[in-house]
Amino acid sequence: MTDVEDRKPQPDEARSAFPPMPPAGAAGQAPADSESSTTSEFAIPRGLAAPRIGTESETTSEFALPKGLDAPQPPQAEPEGSAFSPPSTYGVRQAPPAFTPPNGTPAVSLTKDVPWQDRMRTMLRMPVAERPAPEPVQRAEEGGPAVPRVLDLTLRIGELLLAGGEGAEDVEAAMFAVCRSYGLDRCEPTVTFTLLSISYQPSLVDDPVTASRTVRRRGTDYTRLAAVFRLVDDLSDPETQISLEEAYRRLAEIRRNRHPYPTWVLTSASGLLAGAASVLVGGDLVVFVAAALGAMLGDRLAWLCAGRGLPEFYQFTVAAMPPAGLGVALTLAHVDVKASAVITGGLFALLPGRALVAGVQDGLTGFYITASARLLEVLYFFVGIVTGVLVVLYFGVQLGAKLNPDVALGVSERPLWQIGASMLLSLTFAVLLQQERSTVLWVTLNGGVAWVVYGALHYAGGLSAVASTAVAAGLVGLFGQLLSRYRFASALPYTTAAIGPLLPGSATYFGLLAIARSDVDAGLVSLTKAVALAMAIAIGVNLGSEISRLFLRIGSAEKRRAAKRTRGF
Numbered sequence: 001m002t003d004v005e006d007r008k009p010q011p012d013e014a015r016s017a018f019p020p021m022p023p024a025g026a027a028g029q030a031p032a033d034s035e036s037s038t039t040s041e042f043a044i045p046r047g048l049a050a051p052r053i054g055t056e057s058e059t060t061s062e063f064a065l066p067k068g069l070d071a072p073q074p075p076q077a078e079p080e081g082s083a084f085s086p087p088s089t090y091g092v093r094q095a096p097p098a099f100t101p102p103n104g105t106p107a108v109s110l111t112k113d114v115p116w117q118d119r120m121r122t123m124l125r126m127p128v129a130e131r132p133a134p135e136p137v138q139r140a141e142e143g144g145p146a147v148p149r150v151l152d153l154t155l156r157i158g159e160l161l162l163a164g165g166e167g168a169e170d171v172e173a174a175m176f177a178v179c180r181s182y183g184l185d186r187c188e189p190t191v192t193f194t195l196l197s198i199s200y201q202p203s204l205v206d207d208p209v210t211a212s213r214t215v216r217r218r219g220t221d222y223t224r225l226a227a228v229f230r231l232v233d234d235l236s237d238p239e240t241q242i243s244l245e246e247a248y249r250r251l252a253e254i255r256r257n258r259h260p261y262p263t264w265v266l267t268s269a270s271g272l273l274a275g276a277a278s279v280l281v282g283g284d285l286v287v288f289v290a291a292a293l294g295a296m297l298g299d300r301l302a303w304l305c306a307g308r309g310l311p312e313f314y315q316f317t318v319a320a321m322p323p324a325g326l327g328v329a330l331t332l333a334h335v336d337v338k339a340s341a342v343i344t345g346g347l348f349a350l351l352p353g354r355a356l357v358a359g360v361q362d363g364l365t366g367f368y369i370t371a372s373a374r375l376l377e378v379l380y381f382f383v384g385i386v387t388g389v390l391v392v393l394y395f396g397v398q399l400g401a402k403l404n405p406d407v408a409l410g411v412s413e414r415p416l417w418q419i420g421a422s423m424l425l426s427l428t429f430a431v432l433l434q435q436e437r438s439t440v441l442w443v444t445l446n447g448g449v450a451w452v453v454y455g456a457l458h459y460a461g462g463l464s465a466v467a468s469t470a471v472a473a474g475l476v477g478l479f480g481q482l483l484s485r486y487r488f489a490s491a492l493p494y495t496t497a498a499i500g501p502l503l504p505g506s507a508t509y510f511g512l513l514a515i516a517r518s519d520v521d522a523g524l525v526s527l528t529k530a531v532a533l534a535m536a537i538a539i540g541v542n543l544g545s546e547i548s549r550l551f552l553r554i555g556s557a558e559k560r561r562a563a564k565r566t567r568g569f
Helices: 116-124 147-163 169-183 223-238 244-257 263-280 287-306 311-332 339-348 353-363 367-396 415-432 437-460 467-485 497-502 504-517 518-553
Strands: 187-191 195-200 209-214
Touching: 116 244, 116 353, 147 187, 147 195, 147 223, 147 244, 147 437, 169 187, 169 353, 169 415, 209 244, 209 339, 209 353, 223 244, 263 287, 263 415, 263 497, 287 311, 287 339, 311 339, 311 367, 339 367, 353 367, 353 497, 353 518, 367 504, 415 437, 415 497, 437 467, 437 497, 467 518, 497 504, 497 518
Parallel strands: none
Antiparallel strands: 187 195, 195 209
16 A cells, blocks of 8 residues: 555544545546535535526516516507508509598699699699699600609709799799609609709608709700700600600700800890880980990900800999990080980890899799899899999099989880880890790780880879889780790790880989999989889789789689798788
């Protein structure tokens, strides 16, 4: 026997908390007892059963449900139409039966013979869920055209309309008509002064598709505007099958078309416009020629500045200087002419009547952002004209030019001459706007009627100039809207040029002359009158158009909804 086997444990070792180490030779042998003789203070005492570990972990969280308490059952689904039920998804064509209010559901009667402008305006005023579903139209493409391409075509059409001076409401109506013609009924177009956007959402649970386009270049071409309107009219016609590729091809042709009048015709038209305006305010043949020469020179200088990339503010400033300089030169040369008529005629060719009417129309129809931008543009143009004329008048007064602001312009002495001059002014204005030749005659007659009404109310009837201008402009808007509905086209070619004889050229000139002679109070009064006349023109044109839609119902079967009041109650 070895020493390890002969050695007996001491009493202190038996009472130790740690067990003795096994001998080195017995390291790989199993103990005789099946359970380990562990005497650690962390060991479970003998006779106490160890808890059995389950297959799943026990939840001891304070949020756990106590044993013996049944779990609550999920609530039953709310009935259809409940305020707490999730919205159901369905298409417009497969809408479930809905609750009918006690007062009934207003019927939407959109006949096919109604102009698409009125139909689209009516639906744009309605919530998306209440709009009638479009009739299924079979297009040439299998499965329908791609949504991004339809939205791109819509934005390009809206860009041409907005750049051509069309009102924001009409641009939105045209964009909605294009989308609806290709089956995109749940779309929302948005128009501002420089940005167009449109969003389409197939259903309540689908992601919307949104596209936008920026309008960077603006140009006055009513021939192109009329062609775009014809394209939208053809797309809106359910009997006309125009594929997306065909629509793109026609739009490309519209963009490539050249202006109907060459440059020399436009320059001559600006000269004739200024000459007709000078005769309208009492000028004779010499005044006619002088005003025409000054306006043509100013037009050429403006084209030169545009070619150099100068902003339109400086173009208007430079274009206003030659007519004013020619009038001052004639006065310094002691030529017996009405210099005021020469300068006034030159102002008629520059006043931004088109932008003013469009700006006020946008404000009256609820597009306040676009209206503010348009009116701010008009203000910049007007300040540019004022700057150019005021600089010339100031130097003319310093040089001794006898420009008397107290001399009244004789506009009531030759009514027949004034009527002829007003019609010539409208004719040349239509040429400058690049209108189609078929519309020039109509707008010329409309301008003559406007001046006859103004002269009868103001000179013969003794009515104030502002009220007479508003009534005459209202008739212009009424006749223009009737003509546009008769031809299913835009109303701008029939109204913009017709308001030319009503523009406040003389009030603007006398206000600037008074300021140049250091009579600021009288100048501000005259300029305020010019602003009032301009607002009367714009409001009158819009009111005449609304009257034609409201009462006459020419080509329209119903009234469109108006925007609700946002103040008062």
